[in-house]
Amino acid sequence: MAGQLTASLPAAGAAAPARAAxxxxxxxxxxxxxxxxxxxxFVLPIGYVLLLSITDPALSIAHYKRxxxxxxxxxxxxxxxxxxxxxxxACLLLGYPVAYVMTxxxxxxxxxLLMCVAVCFWTGFIVRTxxxxxxxxxxxxxxxxHQALGLGPPPRLLFTTFSSTLGMVHILLPYxxxxxxxxxKKIDPNLLRAAASLGARPNASFRExxxxxxxxxxVNGGILVFTICLGFFITPILLGTPKDMMISQLINQQIxxxxxxxxxxxxxxxxxxxxxxVLAVYNRFFGLDRLWG
Amino acid sequence: xxxxxxxxxxxxxxxxxxxxxxxxxxxxxxxRGVLGRPALAQxxxxxxxxxxxxxTAAEDVAFFKPFTQxxxxxxxxxxxxxxxxLKAQVxxxxxxxxxxxxxxxxxxxxxxxxxLEPVDLSVIDRKVVPEANIKSHGxxxxxxxxxxxxxxxxxxxxxxxSWADFWDVKKFPGARCLYDRSFTTLAFALLADGVAxxxxxxxxxxxxxxxxxxxxxxIKVWWSQGAQSQQLIQDGEVDMIGMWNARAQELIDRGxxxxxxxxxxxxxxxxxxxxxxxxxxKLGWQYLNFISDPRREAAFCSILPYGPTNPKAFDYIxxxxxxxxxxxxDRLKVAHQPDAEWLAxxxxxxxxxxxQWLAT
Numbered sequence: 001m002a003g004q005l006t007a008s009l010p011a012a013g014a015a016a017p018a019r020a021a022x023x024x025x026x027x028x029x030x031x032x033x034x035x036x037x038x039x040x041x042f043v044l045p046i047g048y049v050l051l052l053s054i055t056d057p058a059l060s061i062a063h064y065k066r067x068x069x070x071x072x073x074x075x076x077x078x079x080x081x082x083x084x085x086x087x088x089x090a091c092l093l094l095g096y097p098v099a100y101v102m103t104x105x106x107x108x109x110x111x112x113l114l115m116c117v118a119v120c121f122w123t124g125f126i127v128r129t130x131x132x133x134x135x136x137x138x139x140x141x142x143x144x145x146h147q148a149l150g151l152g153p154p155p156r157l158l159f160t161t162f163s164s165t166l167g168m169v170h171i172l173l174p175y176x177x178x179x180x181x182x183x184x185k186k187i188d189p190n191l192l193r194a195a196a197s198l199g200a201r202p203n204a205s206f207r208e209x210x211x212x213x214x215x216x217x218x219v220n221g222g223i224l225v226f227t228i229c230l231g232f233f234i235t236p237i238l239l240g241t242p243k244d245m246m247i248s249q250l251i252n253q254q255i256x257x258x259x260x261x262x263x264x265x266x267x268x269x270x271x272x273x274x275x276x277x278v279l280a281v282y283n284r285f286f287g288l289d290r291l292w293g
Numbered sequence: 294x295x296x297x298x299x300x301x302x303x304x305x306x307x308x309x310x311x312x313x314x315x316x317x318x319x320x321x322x323x324x325r326g327v328l329g330r331p332a333l334a335q336x337x338x339x340x341x342x343x344x345x346x347x348x349t350a351a352e353d354v355a356f357f358k359p360f361t362q363x364x365x366x367x368x369x370x371x372x373x374x375x376x377x378x379l380k381a382q383v384x385x386x387x388x389x390x391x392x393x394x395x396x397x398x399x400x401x402x403x404x405x406x407x408x409l410e411p412v413d414l415s416v417i418d419r420k421v422v423p424e425a426n427i428k429s430h431g432x433x434x435x436x437x438x439x440x441x442x443x444x445x446x447x448x449x450x451x452x453x454x455s456w457a458d459f460w461d462v463k464k465f466p467g468a469r470c471l472y473d474r475s476f477t478t479l480a481f482a483l484l485a486d487g488v489a490x491x492x493x494x495x496x497x498x499x500x501x502x503x504x505x506x507x508x509x510x511x512i513k514v515w516w517s518q519g520a521q522s523q524q525l526i527q528d529g530e531v532d533m534i535g536m537w538n539a540r541a542q543e544l545i546d547r548g549x550x551x552x553x554x555x556x557x558x559x560x561x562x563x564x565x566x567x568x569x570x571x572x573x574x575k576l577g578w579q580y581l582n583f584i585s586d587p588r589r590e591a592a593f594c595s596i597l598p599y600g601p602t603n604p605k606a607f608d609y610i611x612x613x614x615x616x617x618x619x620x621x622x623d624r625l626k627v628a629h630q631p632d633a634e635w636l637a638x639x640x641x642x643x644x645x646x647x648x649q650w651l652a653t
Binding site: 070071072075076130133134137138139158159237238241242243245250253255256257258259260261263 | 375376377380399402403406473513514515517518521524528529530640641644645648649651652653
């Protein structure tokens with residue numbers, strides 16, 4: 001495989017034979033390393049996964065039939081997408097105000113917030129998941145306060161969809177905040193001052209000026225959190241119920257426990273296609289390029 | 294606790310998934326025809342795949358150091374144990390390790406997939422290793438038991454003594470937890486339904502799932518990782534649990550008030566093997582022959598409370614230490630073993646049905 005790749009390189013160089021504009025081959029050459037990296041790191045592995053899904057153990061589409069005939073897989077796939085959507089929206093609602101304050105304040109408040117987010121970001125996600133087991137557990141502070149106040153039998157917090165979602169939001173929130181912050185920081189404060197000098201009240205200048213300019217951050221953060229969340233499964237296993245199962249848990253089981261790489265690949269391909277469809281629909285309505293640009 | 298978790302948990306989620314994906318990618322990128330086998334090491338080193346943490350530390354004392362001392366062969370370790378990695382190694386012909394061990398069901402799957410070297414009987418000394426411990430492609434190592442464990446402080450007048458008691462939510466009220474491993478939990482359900490321990494296999498799946506339906510609403514959480522099961526029973530999140538004896542013993546030694554019920558336990562024996570095509574296969578078998586000596590087994594099991602599979606090992610183990618072991622002769626009578634030959638070709642379907650039952 002590697003031999004074919006290197007062999008195709010001179011061919012790519014020869015593919016610009018016209019030399020009508022000598023300068024035109026330079027951009028192509030500059031693109032070559034990036035193209036090569038993309039091919040080796042993304043196109044080939046994904047192509048191999050695609051190939052495995054229809055050839056392992058034999059050439060057939062039986063794996064795909066099984067995915068769509070056994071209710072387990074479509075149900076878990078659906079749950080994976082709805083969970084990721086919930087987590088993304090929650091991260092956005094919680095993260096936007098934090099990023100906003102971090103941007104608008106330039107004193108110690110901003111520094112402390114950034115430190116908190118960074119420390120959270122650098123702490124391992126398994127550690128943070130186990131921390132929730134303690135915080136929400138029978139002997140944890142939440143149940144403790146509830147009992148100290150004499151509010152009756154303790155509520156069921158752990159091993160629910162709520163605790164599972166909470167854990168994932170906590171883990172992914174720093175990604176959202178940092179994505180928002182990086183865009184908000186670039187918004188020129190003079191624009192807000194200009195709006196104010198033209199008579200806009202703070203609410204109006206936020207709505208008309210700041211919010212639209214911060215939308216690329218919302219899109220970046222949203223896509224980042226959504227796609228990372230699609231691949232999550234350890235937090236739902238530890239904090240949630242079996243109904244909160246994510247599709248990557250099934251993929252992992254197939255690879256690690258059953259060595260069914262063909263079937264695991266088929267599930268992965270379905271996940272990839274479904275994700276691409278979601279992103280394509282998103283792009284159709286919101287225009288990713290425009291907002292990124 | 295957290296460090297312990299990351300070091301010892303078998304499947305640690307994303308990392309495991311990344312590893313699996315990397316294994317797939319490696320299988321894609323490497324072609325054994327193009328890139329031959331690299332000379333990874335000098336001839337006198339054997340690479341052992343191990344769990345890491347306290348498991349590897351015990352192996353170091355009981356196996357690695359004595360082996361190097363006697364033979365001069367160095368032992369290098371690679372952690373953690375990965376079933377998928379075994380397949381990737383054999384497919385690509387790139388060997389990161391030579392020797393590993395898997396539970397009997399995974400071992401049988403690996404035999405079905407053709408991933409293991411046949412036992413080299415010119416190296417394995419049958420005068421030392423009992424015939425019953427040698428399978429076609431592996432030598433038994435230790436036995437880990439999944440047992441009913443309950444909190445003594447919750448049941449001061451005696452807790453559940455069988456799986457039928459575990460299912461009896463009126464007589465023994467409390468939060469329950471079971472192992473998210475299909476065949477283990479299905480066998481427990483059949484035991485609770487009155488099936489004799491020696492009549493469990495082939496599993497009557499319909500009957501087992503009917504019995505599981507009864508207990509499902511009372512299972513607060515299903516565990517899938519050893520550290521998770523420990524945390525749940527230690528913090529009192531659950532009052533009774535089906536968990537590994539070694540993990541429960543570790544908590545008891547730390548002072549957690551737990552009782553291990555040996556009645557109805559599932560004994561899960563590991564088999565050590567050499568990966569098919571390993572360039573250091575001969576050294577691998579020499580290492581396995583060395584550590585199968587009952588004295589070496591006794592040394593390992595005296596550090597970690599797993600059960601030796603060589604009955605002679607008990608000659609070198611004190612009665613106090615033997616009291617922690619699932620393979621003590623009296624306990625073998627009330628325990629069962631999964632029928633791996635029956636399970637291996639059916640596991641994918643059983644797993645799928647179990648996952649679907651859990652998710653609905």
